[in-house]
Amino acid sequence: MNENLEELATAYVLDELEPSARAEFEARLAHDAELAALVRDLEQALTARIHALPPRPPRASLLTEIEARIQPAVVGRGALTRRHAFGWGLLGGLAAVVLIGVGFAVFQSLHRTSEVGDRRPMVLIVGLGSGRSSTVRLPLKTTASNPDARFIGLASLAEQYWEKPDKLPVSITPSARHGHGYAVFDPDTNQGFVAVQHVPVLRGGERYHLWLVDTATGSVRDAGILPLEAATRGIFSFSLPGAPDKHAAQTGFFITVENSDAESTVVPRGQVILGRKPI
Amino acid sequence: MAPASDSESVNHEIRLVVQAGAGDRDAFRELYGRYSGPLLALATRMVGDAGVAEDLLQDAFVKIWHAAASYDPRKSRPFTWAVTIVRRTCIDYLRRQRGTALDPARTLELENALQPGSAESPRQTTAAHEDAERVHGALAEMPAPQRTALELALFSGYTQAEIATQLGEPVGTVKSWIRRGLLELRDHLNRTTP
Numbered sequence: 001m002n003e004n005l006e007e008l009a010t011a012y013v014l015d016e017l018e019p020s021a022r023a024e025f026e027a028r029l030a031h032d033a034e035l036a037a038l039v040r041d042l043e044q045a046l047t048a049r050i051h052a053l054p055p056r057p058p059r060a061s062l063l064t065e066i067e068a069r070i071q072p073a074v075v076g077r078g079a080l081t082r083r084h085a086f087g088w089g090l091l092g093g094l095a096a097v098v099l100i101g102v103g104f105a106v107f108q109s110l111h112r113t114s115e116v117g118d119r120r121p122m123v124l125i126v127g128l129g130s131g132r133s134s135t136v137r138l139p140l141k142t143t144a145s146n147p148d149a150r151f152i153g154l155a156s157l158a159e160q161y162w163e164k165p166d167k168l169p170v171s172i173t174p175s176a177r178h179g180h181g182y183a184v185f186d187p188d189t190n191q192g193f194v195a196v197q198h199v200p201v202l203r204g205g206e207r208y209h210l211w212l213v214d215t216a217t218g219s220v221r222d223a224g225i226l227p228l229e230a231a232t233r234g235i236f237s238f239s240l241p242g243a244p245d246k247h248a249a250q251t252g253f254f255i256t257v258e259n260s261d262a263e264s265t266v267v268p269r270g271q272v273i274l275g276r277k278p279i
Numbered sequence: 280m281a282p283a284s285d286s287e288s289v290n291h292e293i294r295l296v297v298q299a300g301a302g303d304r305d306a307f308r309e310l311y312g313r314y315s316g317p318l319l320a321l322a323t324r325m326v327g328d329a330g331v332a333e334d335l336l337q338d339a340f341v342k343i344w345h346a347a348a349s350y351d352p353r354k355s356r357p358f359t360w361a362v363t364i365v366r367r368t369c370i371d372y373l374r375r376q377r378g379t380a381l382d383p384a385r386t387l388e389l390e391n392a393l394q395p396g397s398a399e400s401p402r403q404t405t406a407a408h409e410d411a412e413r414v415h416g417a418l419a420e421m422p423a424p425q426r427t428a429l430e431l432a433l434f435s436g437y438t439q440a441e442i443a444t445q446l447g448e449p450v451g452t453v454k455s456w457i458r459r460g461l462l463e464l465r466d467h468l469n470r471t472t473p
Contacts, residue, residue, distance in 0.1 A: 003458070010462075049414055052410065056323055058333055146287055
């Protein structure tokens with residue numbers, strides 16, 4: 001690699017590039033595997049140098065002080081929107097996560113298959129329309145068993161479909177009244193992402209709730225609350241507690257509007273906005 | 280339990296940043312647990328005062344929380360991204376302290392602190408100690424001006440141009456020293472990492 005590029009890469013890693021030069025370099029980085037490998041190596045050298053400094057544990061109260069600054073302590077029933085270990089949140093800035101140089105391309109391509117007995121790990125893509133849903137099961141073309149890599153791959157897939165809806169392998173008929181959405185779900189890890197568009201703005205005292213349904217048995221599981229509030233669109237991650245149900249014959253999702261004043265919501269009682277609730 | 284591979288560790292940290300960006304406090308806490316020690320070491324080396332360094336680290340982690348939603352793993356690894364935030368925070372502090380004048384006394388202090396092999400700490404794990412030894416071995420092999428330029432680039436808060444002024448060398452020479460220094464550190468680690 002020429003010295004000029006090496007110098008740019010060094011300046012990039014040391015955060016010395018002007019914004020325009022930085023943007024130009026990052027644009028090149030996205031398409032130049034050799035340059036990306038060089039940046040990775042320089043980052044590793046920088047990381048090693050920092051880790052070789054005398055270790056200094058911070059004072060015990062520092063984390064508490066940081067958390068107090070990022071958000072005041074929330075108390076009171078109904079104030080939390082997090083229902084599970086990994087919680088909900090709006091994905092941002094995670095376009096097309098391709099782990100260049102790390103060696104994982106978890107979802108390089110997905111192929112439809114109707115082969116009986118296909119034992120590759122599967123991801124479910126569920127289209128959510130008004131009162132209806134459609135599901136496609138696609139095999140993973142990966143050997144990655146690492147949950148983190150699979151999570152990142154799911155995130156990448158969810159964002160890909162958000163940015164390019166024509167790539168979504170399920171058909172959705174948008175409803176002018178209720179909007180539309182989709183879910184990307186990994187039944188082996190119980191993790192997934194749900195995306196909604198043009199859903200109605202909630203009235204005070206309401207919240208959107210996501211439910212997972214085993215369409216074979218009709219059993220329903222609470223997948224948590226979408227923190228949409230005044231928004232009408234977004235992508236959200238979710239994780240179901242408990243061990244993955246590897247024997248779920250068919251998994252579907254639906255979204256309801258529930259009363260946020262309820263003590264707890266363990267069964268869907270409200271109006272179904274997207275997807276189909278089992279009878 | 281076998282240690283996680285580098286790529287597994289990076290993947291996990293990417294996930295933590297993504298989840299923290301999504302408002303996951305547990306992920307943020309785990310990220311803090313992983314990064315706060317080395318990042319505080321970095322801040323302390325840069326500003327020279329442990330108390331100030333902790334305050335700056337607090338500021339940096341607040342920034343990390345707010346910036347996590349826009350983190351792009353294509354651009355840098357999570358730790359490097361966090362290092363950038365810490366370094367910028369420390370550099371802002373140092374520039375406020377310095378005004379516009381370069382501080383020869385601070386440069387001398389930093390140069391004197393560049394003692395290869397002086398980073399031993401009984402609190403380091405054996406693996407961490409060995410890794411530190413490898414780094415200091417690489418630094419010891421470098422010509423002194425190259426080592427000085429590299430360490431100043433990493434920890435002084437000065438730009439490469441300012442370092443050149445401090446050292447009384449052409450900017451091109453200093454940039455070349457810093458570039459070669461980082462690359463040689465990389466090569467040494469690749470040769471000596473088991």
